[in-house]
Amino acid sequence: MRASRYLIATLKENPSDAEIISHQLMLRAGMIRKLAAGLYTWLPLGLRVLRKVERIVREEMDRSGAQEVLMPAVQPAELWQESGRWQQYGGELLRLKDRHDRDFCFGPTHEEVITDLIRNELKSYKELPANFYQIQTKFRDERRPRFGVMRAREFLMKDAYSFHVSGESLDETYEVMHRTYCAIFDRLGLDYRPVVADSGAIGGNASHEFHVLASSGEDEIAFSTDSDYAANIEKAEALAPAGDRPAPSEAMTEIATPGQTTIAAIAEFLKVPAEKTVKTLLVKADAPEGEEAGLVALILRGDHTLNDIKAENLEGVAEPLTMATDEGIRRATGCAPGSIGPVNLSVPMIVDRTAAHLADFVCGANKEGYHLTGVNWERDVPLGRVEDLRNVVEGDPSPDGKGTLEIRRGIEVGHIFKLGNKYSKAMGATVLDEHGKSAVLEMGCYGIGVSRIVAAAIEQNHDDRGIIWPEAIAPFEVAIVTLNGHKSPAVQEAGEKLYAQLTEAGFDVLLDDRNERPGVKFADLELMGLPHRVVVSDRGLGAGTLEYKGRQDADKQDLAVDNVLDFLLAASPRHRS
């Protein structure tokens, strides 16, 4: 492509309404433009990236044995009424009426449409398993669209749906999809983690999210230093510390702590680390319908945070998790909040695994303005029920027993999910099994945010000069910059010759033949993030060289004109054989 005939729409200034770096850089590099809230036009440069991502996703889905289909974007309400989602789905579902006043929606996903197709087309277990996917524009009417294509209303998605006569078959396809997603993100050249997304308690690996790691990510991910284990921090299991609980060595002592009601204050006041304290959180207990709910105490180490989801999933704890009021705490314990503790507590307790491992700890004395030191489980207070209550922290042992946990932020770009029979049951999608009996289908669904990947790749790969594309999805792999090509036929000719040579060799090349100053061209190309830059100048040609600089290189280097192709072939992963 010649830059002189291409829409190079770079911007010098950061657009004021772009909050995150990928949004800023996509606007500044001329990849996208906003049409309306959450609606973006992909300019030629941006679309090249989107199409490369799309192609990699398609090729790997095809390789996995999934079959590509294309379902309508506009879906009749009847199907959504059958599944129940017409009522359940909130304002994010863009509902519309056609000219005959019939109800439709602009599909955010296609479970209903594919289930309707399958119940009509497939009759026998012999036709299963089957996995169908599409790459399609979806619409989600976000209340507050933002962050550019990261959270747009209209977006490009790969969604796949698999059908099975047994859970075992679903498990197999789920594994194939897990491997396929890894292959996709490997090829994209991104640093990512497949993350366990559902609580282990519900049934193992029924759902994984795929996160691109980036410090700007919305989610916190805990992953092992030594294994593939990774989980959303809310879902990661906090193991009990290794070994036995240390033996008591101090006597339990009551100490006046006037006005000290927080862990930080107590630790400071008593000169003990927060790790030697426990905190006691009172929440509503689960109560039979009609009866008034009592309270239950959740005991954690002072420096740990409660994991709400783990807590509310526990038997005996009300869901959703509801903290007790100050008044409720007083009524139940006879003490003000800030001095509550497990010793002689008048409500049932659940103790976190790590808190249960403490010896000689500090806690509230259940007497306003007093705390206890040197407290020990069993000696001073019965331990009772122990559970996993807390969020993991860096350094925790990995739940799979291998290594310790690191915590990084991530951007969710894919999700694989065992749906079970939620849709097939509601919509009557059955086939005859091998015994000739009607069997409700098992389903899996597998999504990838194709347009979101583009933004996530930038969040992970940029510097203060612009985007740094992984080569597989760079809009162009190589930029050839002609300096003063308008005045120098030799430069012009050498640039054209190299352009032809590299294009012939299979590179995506941008020939920057614009009549602009070198600094303008270099800044544009760095902003646009092209991996390789070759400069053609009269001075270089005089010495038989071209100047090369990789996007991440600190220094330029001169290459003999005849060596440029071989150099690039060696430098470029896609072209290395």
Added chain:
Amino acid sequence: MRASRYLIATLKENPSDAEIISHQLMLRAGMIRKLAAGLYTWLPLGLRVLRKVERIVREEMDRSGAQEVLMPAVQPAELWQESGRWQQYGGELLRLKDRHDRDFCFGPTHEEVITDLIRNELKSYKELPANFYQIQTKFRDERRPRFGVMRAREFLMKDAYSFHVSGESLDETYEVMHRTYCAIFDRLGLDYRPVVADSGAIGGNASHEFHVLASSGEDEIAFSTDSDYAANIEKAEALAPAGDRPAPSEAMTEIATPGQTTIAAIAEFLKVPAEKTVKTLLVKADAPEGEEAGLVALILRGDHTLNDIKAENLEGVAEPLTMATDEGIRRATGCAPGSIGPVNLSVPMIVDRTAAHLADFVCGANKEGYHLTGVNWERDVPLGRVEDLRNVVEGDPSPDGKGTLEIRRGIEVGHIFKLGNKYSKAMGATVLDEHGKSAVLEMGCYGIGVSRIVAAAIEQNHDDRGIIWPEAIAPFEVAIVTLNGHKSPAVQEAGEKLYAQLTEAGFDVLLDDRNERPGVKFADLELMGLPHRVVVSDRGLGAGTLEYKGRQDADKQDLAVDNVLDFLLAASPRHRS
């Protein structure tokens, strides 16, 4: 692809609601399924064809220098209000409201969005000309969607928009697009015609439609036997016959023709061909506002038909064309309809070019129940104004002077159009021209109905057994059929080996390894329209042969196993070097 792992969804019966052959065959071959009126899911087999069409369109658009973009499907009403189309567009525009009650539409075209983009991005004539295209799902809320994907509500379209500072530049890009469209339809392997779509009177070649010829087409196209000339029959110019008008040879005679009021009846009654008669049609004349409109007589040869569009475009004729009432005719001529003629007619006349060339003709006598024979222009009645009034017929001379016209039916699959400044003016899209002055942009637009092409290709290429795909867009080029592969390891192995060999050579191959009877497989493959079929059987392998049959061949032939690849390479246009 292995058929055993592929959704082969052929149907034996014709679906009752499919009126046209392409719709029937697309359903029966398992290419599409209906979701709701005008909304179709593309099954894997159909989508393969759609993607091949899409790829050819994309490659040729790229080659033309057009730049691909992707605009949102959902468009804000504000832009349509700026252009005026929010009010003008009828029920086909799918209007919708988002969760904040703001007005949007699901775009049927994108003139407003691209014009908005361009007015913001381009500032100087130096950035022009520029041509942007996208391949995107569009929505047109047809009142009565039918004919499957031929007239669906949701459809895949390639739309392109070019921008220019001068009409000359627009003309150049228009010509490039004309050539590009020809290249696209050539590569698709379709018999098509670019057709002049606007009246020559308005300004030459401001619009062309591209029609795929098929007897089921909705439009009639006249095209030259000897040149590229082609026009919608409504737009084709009817030339005056060559040579001078023959000299009179009969005397004008009045003849009683009681009860004979149609051309057919008069011709039969007087034993003259209809070609020797003229008919006189009375229509409303154009009148200054406020004045009552008189009538004007349009004189045509008896066997010709009036072209309404040509007539109403004439000065002096009311637009829209309005036939006179019987009462109006009596009042203006003093005679009942059925006996009107040019001689002594009391209203102004416009004579068709061919009628003006007649001698010794028959016409009404302006006296009920009487006609005149042997009438001659100038001798018996002044000729006055002569115009092109009629529809062309087969055998007419081509308007470009080369050959004669043939008439065939066509399906419109593409349209290129000089928009001028309709949108750029309404929306203020200007750049600075070379003199530093603000210039309103000239625009062209260029559409291709990508999904419609699939249906049109079938309308043109089918027989009573199913579809006959042009090789470039066949879902698979070659089918390998294994007979009893489940029982014969030799057949299975030979089939797999050939499959690997042909796939390696670049063919799209379907290996029909299903456990079905040969007749079922053959019927499916013929219905699906695959160009080449190779059968692997124990009997053939015993003789070292495979059985080959082209989709359009009358007979099968045996090929030596080792010759199959070379045979297919020679037989397949895409693979012939």
